Amino acid sequence: MMIKKLSLIIFFMISILPYAFNQNINKTDSASVFYYYQKDFSSDTIKLNILDTILDDFQRYDALSKKGKFYASLGNIGLASRNLVYDNNKIFGFDFGIHSRDPYLFNNNNIKYYQLLSPYTNIFFSQGGKNEKKEQNFRVIHSQQIKRGLTIGINGNIINSFGNYKNQKAKNSNVALIVNYFTKNKKYGIIGNYIHNSLENIENGGIKYDSVFEKNIETDRKLITVNLDKAENRLINNSYFFKQYYKFNKKQDSLSMQNRNHLTSKIIHSFKYNNQSLKYTDNEPGVSFYPAIYKDSLYTYDKIKIISYDNKITFLNSFQRQKIINLSLSLNLEHKYLELSEFSDAENYKTKYFIQYIPSSDISLYFYKTYTLINNQLKYLFGDYNDKDISIKNEIIQYLNKKQKNKFILKLNYTKQDVPYFYNTYNSNHYQWANNFNKISTLSGNISFKNKIIETGIEYYNIKNFVYLNNVREPAQYNNKLSVIKAYLYNNFKIKKVNFLNSIVYQNISENDILRLPEILANISLLYNHDFFKGHLSTQTGVDINYHSSYYADAYSPALSSFYLQDEKEIKDYVYIDFFLNFKIKRTRFFIKYQHINQGLFGYNYYSVPHYPLQDRIIKYGISWRFNN
Secondary structure, eight states: HHHHHHHHHHHHHHHHHHHHHHSSOOOOEEEEEEOOOHHHHSSOOOOOOEEESSSSTTTOOSSSGGOOOEEEEOOTTTOEEESSSSOOOOOOOOOOOHHHHHOOOTTTTTTTTTSHHHHHHHHEEEESSOOOOEEEEEEEEEEEETTTTTTEEEEEEEEOOOOSTTTTTTTEEEEEEEEEEOTTTEEEEEEEEEEEEEEEEEOOOOOOHHHHHTOOSSSGGSSSSSSOOSSSEEEEEEEEEEEEEOOOOOOOOOOHHHHHHHEEEEEEEEEEEEEEEEEEESSOOOTSSSSSSOOOSSSSEEEEEEEEEEEEEEEEEEEEEETTEEEEEEEEEEEEEEEEEEESSSEEEEEEEEEEEEEEEEEEETTTTTEEEEEEEEOEEEESSSSEEEEEEEEEEEEESSSSSSEEEEEEEEEEEEEOOOHHHOOOOOOOEEOOOOOOOEEEEEEEEEEEEEEEEEEEEEEEEEEETTTSEEEEEEEEEEEEEEEEEEEEEETTTTTEEEEEEEEEEETTOOOOOEEEEEEEEEEEEEEEEETTTEEEEEEEEEOOOOOOOEEEEETTTTEOOOSSSOOOOEOOOOOOOOEETTTTEEEEEEEEETTTTTOOOOOEEEEEEOOOEEEEEEEEEEEEE
């Protein structure tokens, strides 16, 4: 049965590939505002991205609903979530292991550095519901060049959402101060940021009696009994980061580069300080909800604080022989120092210290005549906790033409790493364990095709010593091999004024008693675009259709801020439909969305996490103002 389903998926993806070469690609509505990420800063030539202001997906303002994303949520934005698409993008080096709130954090990988000639500001505001169920989002981005080569900026985000149910409030705030500077001759460059994240989540433990919701006995969701009344999770994060480079080579003119081989040498240094705390409190802990109480039956105060210092130095050499080959080699050495403190109350804590060294190398080879790019990366770690961890990544990208818009990608990766620290050692008021798990070994392969309107591929993972939280909310390790097969399709087809935006994922897992994810995930968007008043008003009318197949979804533990296996409740397959209108007048965009318009048509069984119903029918609207003088 699995082979038959997979064959149909593969046939479907292959059959649509010819269309990818013949479709008209949407023209990007952009201005003279460009940005890049810190990962691009280390390359020989910084890759600039054009800032888009198209209407597609403008109504998807929540981090969990972005194109190609599938998450299980607790029924309100800003709360803990779980990725429903398997991936192996693990942290190399020390990893505490709790990541349920990562989508709502600013970090070095998602901060944008702008390159522009005039000041740029973008203000976004959205709102839904009213009174005790109100949801509000506010974002602001400002960046400007204060003198030649020096650009500063600020990025702010606020979420204030009460949720449909009692004790479901999310109050999140993020701010980033950003700077980047380049000398006139580009021999020296530096980027840096300060990031502050504050996530305050009230925890209700889910509704106590699912039947009250499923039979729609109580339509005022605030009156439905929940499991926790005075529990809260809070994450605070402060970090400082800078990365700088110095280029040794003299500037060469274009004529010189055409007649000679070109060698570029750089030294790159980065530093990051990170201070993060995870705190869980409950003023009325009870044995009826928690499995045990180890320290205090009147008040729960569990806190983990992690302070880290990270230095990395890179020597980069890039050799280019015109129209023949481009070879890039980087040698890296990273030093990590960490302090991990576990609090039993506000004053008493124990601290552990870790020192790690990570030597690594990156090799990139591009052949101009065949349009072939080969990337290889090797990482090794020695030091505390993650000693002898290794990561090997190999990638071949075959472009189909000189413009590099269509490409096939082949990846083969191997990692062997210690389990995240959380699964080995944890000591709190309700959970305590001490394990000595084996390292996790993962061999993975991926073949895919990608251009501006389509991305499709197949991935395979073979995992040994997989770790998870079992149905009694304790860590366990599966010492045999577990395999995952994933096929996916993301596309944007346009036929005259109609767009089809599709994200479809198929997953097959060899051991469903160990790892549970939906077999099929889909988001289908149907859009109709039309311009009024000679193009001064652009409109987009559409529907978003979200679907997941039935499965025993992981339950959520507030005290662990993590998800664990459960066998009591199967989450039925469900179609969740939104209707929306998007508008654009010059640099102002506006949306109005009627979310979950099909509420009740297929019954009251719309969960993605047991005991946490998704949002009911609601009208939301939002506006974005862009100023670029």
